[in-house]
Amino acid sequence: MGDKKKWFQLDLGLNKKQPNAGTCGCGKTSGGCGSHAAEPPKTGHAISSAEFDAAVEQELTQETMVGQTRKDGFQQVFDVKMDRRSAFRKLTASLLVGAGAVHTSCSVTAGEETKEKAQLDWEEQFKGNYKLMTEEEKQATVDRLVRSYQLRKKENIKMTATDASKDVLFGYAFNISKCQGYMDCVSACVKENNQDRNSEMQYIRIHEMKDGEGFKFNEADDNYYHEVPAEGHFYMGTQCFHCDNPPCVEVCPVEATWREEDGLVVIDYDWCIGCRYCMAACPYDGRRFNWSKPEVPEEEVNKNQHYLGNRLRKKGVMEKCTFCVQRSRSGKDPACVEACPTGARIFGNLLDPDSTIRWVLENKQVFRLKEDLGTEPKFWYFMD
Amino acid sequence: MKTFGIVCSLIMLCGLFSCKHKEGEYHSLKEKIEEESKHYADPGISSEAYIGDINTIEITEGEHTFLIPERKSQIKSFACTECHSKPLEQMQNEPGEQKAHWDIKMNHANANAMNCATCHNGNDMDNLHSLTGNTIDFNQSYQLCAQCHNNQVEDWKGGAHGKNIGGWAKPRAAFTCVNCHNPHEPQIASKWPARFNTEKVKERK
DSSP states (O other): GGGGOSSOOOOOOOOOGGOOTTTTTTTOOOOOOSOOOOOOOOOOSSSSSHHHHHHHHHHHHHOOTTTOOOOOHHHHHHTTTOOOOHHHHHHHHHHHHHHHHHHHHHHHHHHHHHHHHHHHHHHHHHOOOGGGGOOHHHHHHHHHHHHHHHHHHHOOOOEEEEOOOOTTEEEEEEETTTTTOOOHHHHHHHHTTOOOOOOOOOOOOEEETTTTTOTTTTTBBBOOOOOOTTTTTEEEEEOOOOSSSSSSHHHHTTOOOEEOSSSOOETTTTTTOOOOOOOOOTTTOEEEOOSSSSOOOOOOOOOEEEEETTTTTTTTOOOEEHHHHHHHHOOOOOOOHHHHHSEEEEETTOOOSSSSHHHHHSSSBBOOGGGGOOOOOOOEOOOO | OHHHHHHHHHHHHHHHHOOOTTTBOOOOHHHHHHHTTTTOOOOOBOOOGGTTTOOOOEEETTTTEEEOOGGGGSSSTTGGGGTTSSSSHHHHHTTTTSSSSSSSSOOOSOTOOOOOHHHOOOTTTTTETTTTTTEOOOOGOOOOOTTTTTHHHHHHTSSSSSSOOOOOSOBBBBBBBBHHSBBBBBBBOOOOOOOOOOOHHHHHH
């Protein structure tokens, strides 16, 4: 990336000590990661407002970045010609972060770590849309998040940004005759995916329905507490179905959610603006919103994370099941599949003709929910 | 004639393009799966590490080859002949002897259909035997179950019944019948759900 930095470089003087050493692959060394530029610092410790003005002006008037045909999120916003006044208005929110960063950088009492935190926050604030990032940019943001967590919580996490593999399309089958309503899947999912404990968010719902009456979601109970299976009832689970033609993706005004090549529908939590259009568009109630800051006790945090998966979210963003992207992309079953004591949940690669999921699709009577909508969910139900 | 040919090809072209929806080149997910799996090449992802420390053996049943947990090493006090040194009749007849296996309750089919000797062989305790008297290894006990529960075993071989071990990728490993079902009481007991969502209750008031 280097001098092609797409945002205004805030240099808190930390870069001088780590000249592009590439030390941060593991996130364990000190210093920010990847994106530290060789660019000559535009500002010193004391950034004056005039300098800031000039820098923003420079960004605004600059033509699209050299040698780049694709526009990334930053350019999509800043290529729009506008006067300085409106540009500044647009920048206000981001400037709050900057102001904080500048404040700490000017402070005599602020330690090295505080400055580094501010630097990381700044870089995170101005990063582009994940979809449009290069491999290095993806790694850089992952490294920043890992380092940031390390600085704040004094704990190490492992975060990946593994991409979809070719010849993989994830699919899921659910055996209605087998599910007994134990809800072990729900518990495993909450733990695996670092879901907010305060609001008791859960991606999976298990619906208890009356035998012989078909799917009646209005009359079903998804929060029962009695010995299961209850007489005369059957159980079925819903979660994100990872539609192949996902309506939630269509409606997102900022392209913060999309369908990956292996069929997973994912969210960039840092690009989501929390408008909840996707929540309204989803016909399956598959999406969840963080009304408050999600909290997970430190000892319960799952530290094996994926950028698009179970990394810790913030207030005001959407989240949902990702078929445990942090597990599935490395060949592991999602947590719900692993936890299910009845074997009602089957997961696999739809493109592999020898996979168990394919056998189920070809040999059992399978059906999907609201098939007529054309959303093409990759989640099939079947019975013995 | 020439113009006719051009018009025809134009119409064909239009037809070609109008089929293409904006979401992709396929009409349905089914078609997509069928087409794209024609040129399927193994993505090179392995689930082997997730099988963990379970000892497995490979079995081949029809077109399915997969791993199942090895059983004999998991049975407490196997081999059975370590205690069953004499034929069963003689052991039962010894007066004053402590009864073994007192904790085993048979709750599997009715007494007319099944008793201990349906699966166990009094003259060869280290092996099981089929209804026709063929020897079945403890590691392959699913063959015993298959005698009656054929549908379940067929589903299990394909992957629709039972539980996968570790991951979705190759090698495929699955629990065998006795890993989930106690062969003496195969019915799985009812229990309480793992959780109850108190926030949901508040929300819905």
